[in-house]
Amino acid sequence: MIVFFNNLKRCLSLFFMILICSCVNDNGAIVQKDVVDYVNPYMGNISHLLVPTFPTIHLPNSMLRVYPERADYTQDLIHGLPLITTSHRGSSAFNMSPFNTLTNPLEPVRYYSYDNEKITPSSYQVYLDDDRILVDYAVSHQSAKYKLTFEASEDAFLMLHSKRGALSWDGTAVSGYQFIENNTKVYVYLKPLVAPDKVSILKEGIQIQGTFTEGNQAAIILTFHNNRVNFALDIDYGVSFISEDQAKNNMLREVSGKTILEIKNKGKEIWNQALGKLKVEGGSEDDKTVFYTSLYRCYERPVNISEDGKYYSAFDGQVHNDNGRDFYTDDWIWDSYRAHHPLRVLLDPGKEEDILNSFILMSEQMEHFWLPTFPEITGDSRRMNSNHGVAALIDGYRKGLRNFDLKKGYQAGKNAITQKTLAPWSGKPAGELDDFYKEHGYIPALYEGEVETIPEVHPFESRQPIAVTLGTSYDEWCLSQLALELGLDEAYHHFLKQSYNYRNVFNPKTDFFHPKDKDGKFIEPFDYVFDGGMGARKFYGENNGWVYRWDVPHHVADLIALMGGRENFIHNLNQTFAEPLGMSKYSFYAKLPDHTGNVGQFSMANEPSLHIPYLYNYAGQPWKTQKRIQKLLKTWFRNDVMGVPGDEDGGGMSAFVVFSQMGFYPVTPGMPVYNIGSPTFKSVTLQLSNGKSFKIIAKNNNTGNKYIQSAKLNGKVWDKPWFSHEALRDGGVLELEMGAKANKTWGTAPEDVPPSAKPIYPGSE
Structure with a gap:
């Protein structure tokens, strides 16, 4: 009975959390909105x-993702109808093209003029206006349903396309596969609920008799003799990374026998449950749209590729039993460790444990027992720099996650940092560059015109010596903390020293x-804005x-000491936001195309910048964090088609928005504390998985009242611009009294700053 009432309480809480969102229509009446209705x-x-960003249609962290295939919103035509996108920014692995009129030659994928497009997180509608075909679509986890309505009373055609693979008709359905890369295939099983009158294949643009086709641009055509207006064709399909039979099983399990409305309603229910874990009150309708849209983006990856207890791993090319635990991949850890993983620790700790467990399984499945850096559907692409999987491991563990093997995770992380080369975009074993780092504690830079001779360095990339040195310092701090948790005293002290x-x-x-350079001399002369070539990759990244x-999140106190103390640290922070570009925007972005969303030299558009506005908290001026956060959010994240300042990375940047609009942020993953910013809403409630809730109340909060005047944590006066994960995990209330002018004394005392490592490691100097 107790369990029943506890479950009932949780259900009612979620129900009211979902329904509490409301808006006023044009007639002044209050209209209740589900939280998913705020997603744009x-x-x-x-x-x-x-x-x-891409208008992705999917369920939270699910394998099947699609979106209209076009360069961006401005493109006038869409390229076929998608069946599955295997990366959050890739093209569709299969395309489907409905049409009424045969042309000669016939292209394997048609381009469509379209209108009246409507996209929700789990459904899609569009009118192909030249072809007079209405498209309705609803997605499940590994399967989906199309409903095509052909307005013309003439033959209807449906063409399926695989770029590099095979397709066949068995009398009931089309099945086949497409090679992606790294010997990875994606499979499809597609069943029209009306039998075609004719089946043919496409050969060099000509329709010929046949039921099987393979190779490049393979296409199969189903013909439906039709003399009715508004001929409706329902199509069920499933996808798989295991086999065609598994794709069929996925379809039968999820969508067969269901109407498109039933699938849509189920998808909406699933999204409401996921997004409803965070309830906001106050703020504008646009504020809520930005918030819930950003939260929706955080569920785009990684993706669960377990299918009926099995999964295909591109890390060893084998199908594995998942032993009752979902297997996740497509996680760009280079950026997702900063805020994406910490957000999931709060909202889906069980899922985060499965993701961390997947990292360890990948390590075991690969040739070397190295933690992945950029795991995708097709394996670990080893893109970008550093080995930040260790940050996700220690952050999860420090925040109470236990359902993964910490010892194996530590060993895989240690191997990745000490046995794999530190050279970016490379999966080669450690070599000369790494030997130098281990001896001298930094990656040496090359002078302008100096030829790269080290084979570990990717031929397209460069050493990125500062980015790699700083990133590895943080990774080694994470290793030291993992070693500390495991009682490995010698390793703890070694990696802690390395972290400086x-x-x-x-x-x-x-x-x-x-x-x-290799002799320990600074490269001179040097320009911190422009030197380093395209993307500043010769030195940074x-x-x-x-x-x-500012990329020393683990030792902020030491960074303050290096800069000579609080006053100069604040001066340098201020100058970052004030320093001009130094040349025209055209010239600046020609060199630094990732460095958009500028406020001075600060870039809101790239993940290495996300923690910077919160650093004022460490130097006694938290009011400037409050000021900057509000301005950055209002300037760069808006409810419009240009409302994201740069490459959003499928949740990597959106997690910053979710945290910052709530009013706090995890500056240092691995330290179980949160920096306080300035909340967008009058109240935010986090419904935790342990049945408790944590609430942030911002009294007198509005657009003008961005500054914290005073604070209470669970009813007690709180003068610190941070709070612990333990306080959040145990449930409670953080009350913030807001005002229009800064309280320049709140949170400023040296003893009140957020935790950081000691300024100088004993014995290092």
Whole structure:
């Protein structure tokens, strides 16, 4: 009976959490909205420079993802109808093209003029206006349903396309596969609920008799003789990374026998449950749209690829039993460790444990027992720099997650950092560059025109010596903390000392991290804005020296000490937001295309910048964190098609928005504390998996009242600009009294700053 009432209480709580959102219609009446109704998949679909967001249709962390295949929102045509997208920014692995009129030659995928498009997180509608075909679509986890309505009373055609694979008709359904890369295949099983009158294949643009086709641009055509207006064709399909039979099983399990409305309603229910774990009150309708759209983005990856207790692993090319635990991949850890993983620890700790367990399984399945850095559907692509999987492991463990093997995780992380090369975009074993790092504590830089001779360095990339030195220093701090948790005293002290290696490239004359040559001399002359070529990769990585100046999240107190104390640290922070671009935008972005969303030299568009506005908390001026966070959110994240400042990375940046709008942020994954910012809403309630809730109340909160005047934590006066994960986990209330002018005394005392490692490691100097 107790269990019954506890479950009832949770259900009612979620029910009211979902229904509490409301808005006023044009007639002034209050209209209740589900939280999923606040999601705008079009937000950010026009990029400021590089990659836009995509209006992705999927269920939370599910394998099947699709979106209209076009460059961005401005493109006038869509390229076929998608069946599955195997990466959050890739093209569809299979395309489906309905049409009424045969052309000669016939292209394997048609381009469509379209109108009246409507996208929700789990459904899609569009009118193909030239072809007069209405498309309705609803998605499940590994299968989906299309409903095509052909308005013309003439023959209807349906063409299925695989770029590099095979398709066949067995008298009931089309099945087949497509090669992606790294010997990975994706399979499809597609069943029209009306039998075709004719089946043919496409050969060099010509329709010929046949029921099987393979190779490049394989296409099969189903013909339906039709003399009715508004001929409706329902199509069920499933996808798989295991086999065609498994794709069929996925379809039968999830969508067969269901109407498209039933699938839509189920999808909406699932999204409401996921998004409803966070309830907000106050703020504008646009604020809520930005919040819930950003939260929806955080569920786009990684993806669960377990299918009926099995999964295909591209890490060893085998099908494995999942032993009752879901297997996740497509996680770009280079950026997701900062806020994406910490957010999931709060909202889905069980799922996060499965993700961390998947990292360890990947390590065991690969040739070397190395923690992955950029695991995708097709294996670990080893992109970007550093080995930040260790950060996700220690952050989860420190916040109470236990359902993964910490010892194996530590060993895989240690191997990745000490046995694999530190050279970015490379999966080769450690070599000359790594030997130098182990001896001297930094990655040496090359002078302009100096030819790269080290084979571990990717031929397209470069050493990125500052980015790698700083990133590895943090990774080694994470290793030290993992070793501490495991009682490995010698390893703890070794890696803790290594975690100060960023000091080896700090230039005390300029207060920047400055590349050094192999002889220990700073590269001179040097420009912290522009040197480093395209993307500043010769020395940094996608961002310039002004951003990497702050990339020491584990030892902020030591960074303050390096800069000579609080006053100069604050001065340097202020200058980051004030320093001009130094040349025209055209010239600046030609060199630094990832460095958009600028406020001075600060870039809101790239993940290495996300923690920077919170650093004022460490130096006695939390009011400036409050000011900057509000301005950054209002400026760069908006409810419109250009409302995201840069490459959003499928949740990597959106997690910053979710945290910051709630009013706090995890500056240092691995330290179980949160920095307080300035909340967007009057109240935010986090429904925790342990049945408890944590609530943030911002009294007198509005657009003008961005500054914290005073605070209470669980009824007691709280003068610190941070709070612990333990306080959040145990449930409670953080009350913030807000005002229009800064309280320049709240949270400023040296003893009240957020925790950080000691300024100097004993014995290091």
